[in-house]
Amino acid sequence: MEGDKRFRELIDRSFVEEVSEGERQLIHDHIRDCDGCKRYLELTARTIRGLREFTFTSEPDSNAQVREILAHHTETMRQHNVQFKVWAAFAGALSMSIVGSALVYQVAKLLTVPMYFDTAEVQVGVLVFWLLPSFCSALRLLAAPGENRGIA
Amino acid sequence: MELLADLVERCQHRLVRYLLYLTGRREYAEDLAQETWIRVLQRGSQYNGRQRFDPWLFAIARNLAIDYLRKKRRAVATVSLPNDRDAMLLLPSSDPSPFEAAARSEDAMRLAGRLQILPPLYREALLLRFQEDLSLAEMAQVLGAPTTTVTSRIYRGLAALRSAFGEGDSHGG
Numbered sequence: 001m002e003g004d005k006r007f008r009e010l011i012d013r014s015f016v017e018e019v020s021e022g023e024r025q026l027i028h029d030h031i032r033d034c035d036g037c038k039r040y041l042e043l044t045a046r047t048i049r050g051l052r053e054f055t056f057t058s059e060p061d062s063n064a065q066v067r068e069i070l071a072h073h074t075e076t077m078r079q080h081n082v083q084f085k086v087w088a089a090f091a092g093a094l095s096m097s098i099v100g101s102a103l104v105y106q107v108a109k110l111l112t113v114p115m116y117f118d119t120a121e122v123q124v125g126v127l128v129f130w131l132l133p134s135f136c137s138a139l140r141l142l143a144a145p146g147e148n149r150g151i152a
Numbered sequence: 153m154e155l156l157a158d159l160v161e162r163c164q165h166r167l168v169r170y171l172l173y174l175t176g177r178r179e180y181a182e183d184l185a186q187e188t189w190i191r192v193l194q195r196g197s198q199y200n201g202r203q204r205f206d207p208w209l210f211a212i213a214r215n216l217a218i219d220y221l222r223k224k225r226r227a228v229a230t231v232s233l234p235n236d237r238d239a240m241l242l243l244p245s246s247d248p249s250p251f252e253a254a255a256r257s258e259d260a261m262r263l264a265g266r267l268q269i270l271p272p273l274y275r276e277a278l279l280l281r282f283q284e285d286l287s288l289a290e291m292a293q294v295l296g297a298p299t300t301t302v303t304s305r306i307y308r309g310l311a312a313l314r315s316a317f318g319e320g321d322s323h324g325g
Contacts, residue, residue, distance in 0.1 A: 012307050016281065017288065043314045050259035051282040051313075054251060056169045062182065066160050066189050073190055074153055 004037055011041050015048055086141060093138035101131040156196075160189060163209055166284060170210055172250045173279050174217045184220055188213040207290040210280070214294060262316045274309030281306055 007030050013019055014027060031038040059065075108122040117125075167188060171181035191212050192199075199208055251264035267275055280286045280294060291302045 012310060015310075016303060016306050040314075043317050044310060046259060046317055047263065047310060047313045048282050050257065050263045050316075051278060053257040053260035054254040054264075054283065055256045056165070056172060056250075056254050058165045058168055059182065062168065062185075063160055063164050066164055066186055067157050069186055070156055070160070070189055070193055071153065073193055077193070 004034065007034070007037050008040050011037065011044060015044055090138055090141050093141060094135070097131060097134035097138055100134060101126055104130050156189075156193060159192075159205065159209075163206060164189075166206070167209060167213055170279070170284065171213055171217055172254075173283075174214065174276065175221060176250055178250070180217075180220065184213060184216055187216050187220075191216065203293075204290060206284070207286060207293045210284070210286075210294045211296070259317070263313055266313050266316045270309060270312055274305050274312060277302060277305035278309040278313070 007027065010019065010023060010027055014024060027037075027041070031041055105122065105126045108117075108126060109119065111117070112119060112122055164185065168181050168185045171184045171188075172178060175181055175184065188209065192209065195212075199205070249264060249268045251267045252261065255261040255264045267278075270278075277291065277295070280291050281288075286294065288299045288302055292299045295302060297305075
């Protein structure tokens, strides 16, 4: 009985996992003399065959529907991606504009004495010739239509 | 996009079949299949190209199905929900069952009734192995369980189904 249990485990294993040629031969030899295990093997084979005999019919337009949905999502994702890039570029440009202006202002301040400028003139100069143009350039990124932004 | 369209062509039928087994309803299966493909599109970069695509696809589908069924049940639940995620795979009643509708032989019809009441973990393991022909390692990936657990589920499932062809059955062979 214990022997039969071992053989039945081996029979199960032969259907589910890899078994060696020797083990296969062992099963073959055993079921020649053991009706119980032979029946067990037949039932297992029949069960597995039955499991393979389920056939589903799919909706004829199912694939086309999925492809359409995916195309729509791809476009949406692309648009989100572009928007993200634009805002990232704007944030970068704005930061560079502010940091750059601060640096230019610091350098210009050092030149106020040798160039005979006063601080107010330097501030106006930096504002008009550096901060405002760079700020406008950053804003223009947001306002430019789609592909003309050059970063999409 | 072209690659994804090819994959849809190749795998959609099997995906819907797998989801049908899990959820027991065609409308759920179709919706979840679409959701699965969208997830594939969004997370394509996470796919390891050295492994087969199907197990990865099924794993995504399985997680979505469990979450979906959990939400469905929560919406109608009057009793507390089971904690085990896998317990969510219990089939809702539908008439005829997806297995009966898909059975193409007398033996398959006999198994259909058993499959409907088989513990979901065993049913899923049997179907992935013998319908989808996944290897044990691939099944382990889909089910998120060790290979030893997977094989044990298959053996127990087989044991439960064998009894569908009981003693005195004259249709052997």
